[in-house]
Every structure is written in C-alpha cells, then in structure tokens.
Amino acid sequence: MLSAQKRDTWKLILLFFLPAVFIWLTTLVIPFFYGIWISFVKWDGIGNNYTFVGIANYTKIFRSAKFWASLNRTAVYTVATVILSNILGIALGLLLTSPLKGRNVFRTAIFVPNVIGGVAMGYIWKYIFHYGLTAVGKSTGIPWLATSMLSDPTKAMAALVIVSSWQLSAYLMIIYVAGFTNVPQELVEAADVDGANAWQVFWNVRLPMIRSSITICLFLAIIRSFMVFEVNMALTDGGPFNSTEMIAYRIYNTAFVSLKFGDAQAQAVVLFVIVALISVLQAYFTSRKEVQM
Amino acid sequence: MSKKRRQMLIILLVLALLATVFYLFPLILMAMNSLKTTGEFTSNPFSLPTIMQWGNYSYAFEQMHFLSALTNSLVITVAVCAIIALLGPMAAYTVSRVQSKFVSTMFYMMIASMSAPFQAFMIPLVKLYASQLGFNNSLIPVIYIGVGLNICFSIFLVKGFLSSIPREIDEAALIDGCSSIKLFFYIILPMLTPILITLLVFVAMGIWNDYLLSSLFLNTQDMRTLPMMVRVFCAQYSNDYAPMMAGLVMTITPMLVFYLVCQKYILEGVVQGAVKG
Numbered sequence: 001m002l003s004a005q006k007r008d009t010w011k012l013i014l015l016f017f018l019p020a021v022f023i024w025l026t027t028l029v030i031p032f033f034y035g036i037w038i039s040f041v042k043w044d045g046i047g048n049n050y051t052f053v054g055i056a057n058y059t060k061i062f063r064s065a066k067f068w069a070s071l072n073r074t075a076v077y078t079v080a081t082v083i084l085s086n087i088l089g090i091a092l093g094l095l096l097t098s099p100l101k102g103r104n105v106f107r108t109a110i111f112v113p114n115v116i117g118g119v120a121m122g123y124i125w126k127y128i129f130h131y132g133l134t135a136v137g138k139s140t141g142i143p144w145l146a147t148s149m150l151s152d153p154t155k156a157m158a159a160l161v162i163v164s165s166w167q168l169s170a171y172l173m174i175i176y177v178a179g180f181t182n183v184p185q186e187l188v189e190a191a192d193v194d195g196a197n198a199w200q201v202f203w204n205v206r207l208p209m210i211r212s213s214i215t216i217c218l219f220l221a222i223i224r225s226f227m228v229f230e231v232n233m234a235l236t237d238g239g240p241f242n243s244t245e246m247i248a249y250r251i252y253n254t255a256f257v258s259l260k261f262g263d264a265q266a267q268a269v270v271l272f273v274i275v276a277l278i279s280v281l282q283a284y285f286t287s288r289k290e291v292q293m
Numbered sequence: 294m295s296k297k298r299r300q301m302l303i304i305l306l307v308l309a310l311l312a313t314v315f316y317l318f319p320l321i322l323m324a325m326n327s328l329k330t331t332g333e334f335t336s337n338p339f340s341l342p343t344i345m346q347w348g349n350y351s352y353a354f355e356q357m358h359f360l361s362a363l364t365n366s367l368v369i370t371v372a373v374c375a376i377i378a379l380l381g382p383m384a385a386y387t388v389s390r391v392q393s394k395f396v397s398t399m400f401y402m403m404i405a406s407m408s409a410p411f412q413a414f415m416i417p418l419v420k421l422y423a424s425q426l427g428f429n430n431s432l433i434p435v436i437y438i439g440v441g442l443n444i445c446f447s448i449f450l451v452k453g454f455l456s457s458i459p460r461e462i463d464e465a466a467l468i469d470g471c472s473s474i475k476l477f478f479y480i481i482l483p484m485l486t487p488i489l490i491t492l493l494v495f496v497a498m499g500i501w502n503d504y505l506l507s508s509l510f511l512n513t514q515d516m517r518t519l520p521m522m523v524r525v526f527c528a529q530y531s532n533d534y535a536p537m538m539a540g541l542v543m544t545i546t547p548m549l550v551f552y553l554v555c556q557k558y559i560l561e562g563v564v565q566g567a568v569k570g
Contacts, residue, residue, distance in 0.1 A: 020384035027441025117502030
C-alpha cells in the first residue's frame with residue numbers, strides 16, 4: 001500500500017512537475033547563466049568569434065557616460081511615472097467604487113488602453129503629439145503646444161511619462177478598485193457619523209485600509225517603468241538625440257543595432273541586479289504588512 | 294433620495310464620463326482618422342471624415358500582409374495557451390499535493406524568477422535557440438519561450454486556487470483506488486475551469502500583444518505577427534498616416550473583441566496576478 005502510494009508520488013513528480021521545470025530551466029535558468037558568460041566576452045553576434053575579455057565589458061559600461069545617462073533618465077522617468085500613475089489609479093479606484101451607476105461599464109472602458117499592445121499604443125500617441133496637440137496649439141495660440149512635444153528632449157520625456165501613466169493608471173485602477181471594495185463599509189459609516197468630511201474619510205480611513213494595494217501598485221509600477229520598452233520604441237524611438245533612450249531599449253539597440261552583444265549583456269546583467277534589488281525590497285515590504293485583497 | 298445626494302451622484306457621473314473620454318479618445322481619434330485622406334488627416338485631426346476613405350483599409354490590409362500576420366499571431370497564441378493550460382495545472386497540482394523538499398524548493402525558485410527582466414535572457418535565448426539549435430525564423434522558439442515566460446505565473450495562480458479545493462475530495466478518490474493522475478484529469482481539472490479561463494485570457498493577451506520576443510526570432514515577412522507588421526508598416530510608409538491608422542484599427546480590433554467578451558476574466562487576472570509579490 002505504502003509503496004504504491006510512493007510510486008504514485010514519483011509518477012506525479014516525473015510526469016506532472018518535471019516538464020514544467022524543464023521548460024523553466026531551458027528558457028530562464030540556463031539562458032541566465034549563459035548570459036553571465038556572454039557578458040564576459042567580446043562577441044559581434046556573427047558566428048562563434050568570441051574573445052574572453054573578463055570584466056572589461058563591465059568596466060567599459062561603468063565608464064560610459066551614455067550608459068549612466070540612460071540609467072539616470074530611466075530613474076527619472078520611473079519616479080515620474082510611478083507617482084503620476086498611482087495618483088491617477090487611486091483617483092480612478094475611488095471614483096469607480098463610489099455609488100455610481102454603471103460602474104462596471106466604466107471600469108471596462110477605462111481599462112481598454114491595456115488591451116492594446118505597446119507598439120500600437122505608441123504609434124497612436126505619436127500621431128496625437130505630432131498632429132493633434134499641434135493643431136490645438138495653433139488654433140488656440142498657445143505657443144508651447146504649437147510645435148510637437150516629441151521634437152524637444154524635455155517635452156519628449158514628459159510625453160513618454162504621460163503615455164505610460166495613461167496606460168499604467170488604468171491597470172492599477174483595477175487593483176485599487178479591489179482594494180477599496182474590501183474596505184469595511186462600517187468603518188466609513190462610523191467615520192461619517194462622527195462628522196468626518198469626505199477628505200478626512202479618504203485620508204484617515206480609506207487610504208490606510210488599502211495600504212497593501214498601494215505597496216503592490218507602487219512596486220508593480222516601479223518594475224514596469226524600469227523595464228519600459230515597446231512604448232519607448234514606438235513613441236519616441238529614443239529620440240530626439242537619444243534623449244529618451246531608456247535602459248531596456250538601450251540594451252536592445254546595443255545588441256541588435258550596434259551588434260555589441262557582450263556590452264549589451266553586461267548592461268542587461270546590471271538591469272537584472274537593479275530589478276532583483278527592487279524585488280527583494282518588495283518582498284520585505286509586503287511580508288511586513290499582510291497582503292489581503 | 295436627498296437633493297445633496299442626487300447632486301453628488303451627478304458629479305460622480307460627470308467625472309466618470311470625463312475619465313472615460315480621457316482613456317478612450319486616442320482610440321476614437323484613430324478610428325475617425327482611419328477613414329480620411331492623409332491630407333485631411335494632417336490638416337484637420339479632430340473633424341469627422343468628409344468622405345469615407347474605405348480604401349485605406351484594403352490598402353493597409355495588403356501592405357500588412359494581414360492574413361498571414363493574423364495567422365501567425367493566432368498560431369502562437371493558441372499554442373502557448375494550449376501548453377500552459379495543460380502543464381500549468383499539472384505542475385500546480387503536484388506542488389499543492391506532494392510533500393517533497395525538492396518540489397517546494399523548485400516552486401519557490403520559480404516564483405522568485407517571475408519578476409526577472411526579459412532583457413537579461415534575450416541575447417542568450419537568441420544565441421541558444423536561433424544560432425545553436427537552428428530555430429531561425431521559426432514560430433517554435435517563440436511558442437516555447439512564450440510558455441517559459443508564463444509557466445511560473447500559471448503554476449502560482451493555479452496553486453492558489455487548488456489550496457481552496459478540500460483535500461477530502463482527493464482522499465476519497467485515492468481510497469477508492471484511483472491513481473493521482475486519473476484523479477487529476479477526471480476530478481481536479483474540471484474543477485479548475487474558472488481559474489483556467491482567467492489564466493488563459495490573461496496569457497493570451499500578453500502573447501498576442503508581444504513584440505519583443507517575436508521580433509527576436511521571426512525575420513521574414515511571411516513569419517511576422519500583427520504587432521510586428523504594424524511597425525514595418527509605420528516605418529515604411531511614414532508619410533501615409535491615414536492607411537497606417539486603418540492598419541492599427543485592424544490590429545487592435547481582434548484583441549478588443551476578445552477583451553469585451555472576456556473582460557470579467559481579464560480584470561480578475563489583473564487582481565490575482567498582482568498579489569504574487
């Protein structure tokens with residue numbers, strides 16, 4: 001009886017579990033270690049002409065002003081996007097859990113930007129910045145709108161933040177809706193009875209109650225923003241003058257445009273370390289407060 | 294209903310309508326301008342089209358090789374979903390029912406790897422699958438890696454659901470002499486239907502919209518997917534904005550229809566996926 005049970009267990013592990021583990025090993029784990037090896041070689045991507053260069057790729061990127069500039073602007077972009085998307089997301093979450101008719105229809109409609117892929121979305125917005133907003137600028141006579149935002153380095157960066165936050169906030173909205181829905185109604189009513197105004201109820205009752213949703217959304221936004229790629233490529237293509245080339249897009253260009261695979265992989269490893277650190281922080285913060293949604 | 298309350302409801306409704314306009318106007322503009330000539334499009338971006346230019350659509354259809362791109366997107370998405378639908382629950386079942394150090398260690402390592410950036414694997418994946426295994430310009434590595442990128446999430450999601458199915462059901466079946474494998478296919482798998490729909494709809498959305506992974510492996514026009522063809526189209530015909538909008542409408546519509554049918558599951562997937570932390 002016992003041995004039959006044991007055999008059963010082994011069958012499960014072998015037939016049910018190991019196929020998934022195999023795929024995981026061959027698509028993530030092995031490529032990861034192989035990638036670390038690639039970051040120590042000089043390789044132009046054509047054929048098998050590698051030369052082992054040790055940590056030269058790393059010292060090169062750490063000395064490269066362009067790499068630091070890209071990392072720096074990714075950080076700036078991330079901070080701006082995280083703040084803007086979370087404020088919008090909380091506002092939407094609050095609005096769409098209020099006693100409003102047709103809440104579900106509004107939720108469904110507002111989430112739509114996340115259904116469209118990053119590439120298509122980038123192109124639609126590119127057209128809006130190029131033609132839509134400039135037309136508004138010309139007809140209203142507001143000078144800073146009359147030229148395309150995408151042709152000025154600072155404004156192009158702002159455009160990228162706007163588009164990313166527009167999409168991300170609609171995503172976070174769903175998580176915030178779940179958070180606000182779980183705030184016990186008695187608490188809100190009790191505060192009402194005690195004479196708290198709408199702002200006080202929001203600030204002192206609702207917001208503290210959705211703390212775990214906020215933690216989740218902040219980290220989700222940080223990680224997503226740090227790895228921004230498709231919108232970056234479609235909306236600004238890193239331009240003007242490389243002023244909006246974020247780190248993930250830079251890695252892609254270093255590898256598949258400049259064909260410097262060793263350099264690109266070294267940058268990718270740095271990105272990996274940053275994201276891993278963020279994830280460790282996230283695990284620390286979410287384990288401190290119980291995550292219940 | 295008091296007057297004050299009615300006023301508040303109206304304000305809320307107005308705010309919600311404004312928000313909806315803000316989140317949907319790019320799509321509305323896109324649809325409107327897909328029916329104009331490029332000249333009218335650039336001079337009057339906000340007006341309705343004077344004469345409907347349906348020709349933009351047939352032109353974009355040809356330029357994008359729409360049918361072949363659609364087929365490729367469908368093949369990849371369906372294949373990834375089919376494999377995930379089987380392997381995800383199978384592995385999750387093992388994790389939740391087998392007491393083994395090996396299984397639980399592997400599971401936690403898989404969960405930990407979920408947030409790793411794709412850029413860290415991108416170059417080695419190309420090197421391994423395209424150069425060394427010879428899967429160049431083929432849908433196979435895209436499907437296989439697509440499964441790899443979603444397998445951990447699927448095990449995680451299904452395992453959470455399995456924990457809510459009482460073990461007494463298992464035990465009763467096992468005592469009756471049913472093997473674990475039979476038990477899984479006849480009893481457990483049918484019970485997983487709701488979480489499987491959420492999972493698959495979510496995975497399908499990600500794979501359908503993927504650009505980066507497919508662009509690494511698919512090089513010729515006949516192998517490309519819809520999101521890739523949008524890019525080719527835009528880069529080549531950058532002065533032809535109106536047909537480009539038509540092309541975007543055609544790319545987005547299948548996903549939009551899919552979303553409207555399955556929206557409940559997609560929104561559920563967002564919430565359940567977020568808790569992974």
